[in-house]
Amino acid sequence: MKRVLDETLESSPIIKRGEYNYFIHPIADGVPLFTSDLLRDVATRTIKKIDTNIDKIVTAEAMGIPIATAISMSTDIPYVVMRKRQYFLEGEVPVHQETGYSKGELYLNGVQKGDRVTIVDDVLSTGGTLIAVIRALERAGAEIVDIVCVIERGDGKAKVKEVTGYDVQTLVKIEVTENGVVILESK
Numbered sequence: 570m571k572r573v574l575d576e577t578l579e580s581s582p583i584i585k586r587g588e589y590n591y592f593i594h595p596i597a598d599g600v601p602l603f604t605s606d607l608l609r610d611v612a613t614r615t616i617k618k619i620d621t622n623i624d625k626i627v628t629a630e631a632m633g634i635p636i637a638t639a640i641s642m643s644t645d646i647p648y649v650v651m652r653k654r655q656y657f658l659e660g661e662v663p664v665h666q667e668t669g670y671s672k673g674e675l676y677l678n679g680v681q682k683g684d685r686v687t688i689v690d691d692v693l694s695t696g697g698t699l700i701a702v703i704r705a706l707e708r709a710g711a712e713i714v715d716i717v718c719v720i721e722r723g724d725g726k727a728k729v730k731e732v733t734g735y736d737v738q739t740l741v742k743i744e745v746t747e748n749g750v751v752i753l754e755s756k
């Protein structure tokens with residue numbers, strides 16, 4: 570099957586966000602154009618990697634949402650979005666999130682103690698976001714079954730393992746320089 574993700578990644582434009590070389594790709598930003606071929610490729614490859622005997626998929630806004638939606642529509646597993654906005658619902662879990670270029674809060678709602686959950690997200694870079702999501706789920710008393718991030722860059726995977734003990738699966742590992750994206754590994 571055509572690996573649309575890999576084919577499109579190598580033509581990603583790069584912009585500077587402070588010192589951070591930020592690649593722009595539809596999976597990570599929704600621009601310049603998010604095609605159904607790309608979403609299907611990502612959803613199909615992610616579903617193959619996870620145990621679908623789970624209660625919920627958990628993702629973080631914004632760009633985990635299309636991925637979680639596509640997986641949910643194929644598997645009938647419902648999903649929860651960790652939002653940057655607070656809702657003040659009973660049991661809401663706030664956590665601090667830091668990426669390579671931003672800081673803020675994320676809020677978890679809708680996950681109950683004992684829920685079997687799988688985390689999906691678009692990019693794993695420093696690992697800051699995943700660590701925050703894992704911490705929130707631990708506080709909620711959920712059982713984390715799988716973690717899949719579509720695109721891996723940097724050493725976030727090792728950092729997540731060191732800090733939380735969890736393994737993260739990814740679909741592609743890339744290197745980002747100011748000149749562009751290079752695919753190091755496609756799984």
Ligand SMILES: O=P(O)(O)OC[C@H]1O[C@H](OP(=O)(O)OP(=O)(O)O)[C@H](O)[C@@H]1O
Pocket residue numbers: 597598629630631632633667668669671690691692693694695696697698699725
């Ligand atoms: O491993 P990290 O360094 O934490 O980077 C990965 C995170 O960065 C992006 O989120 P961002 O907060 O920029 O939100 P977005 O999805 O709205 O772009 C991306 O969607 C991941 O969640």
Ligand code: HPA
Pocket residue numbers: 590591592593594597598668669692693694745
């Ligand atoms: O370089 C990036 N591009 C898009 N999304 C991201 N999330 C973390 N790093 C990046």
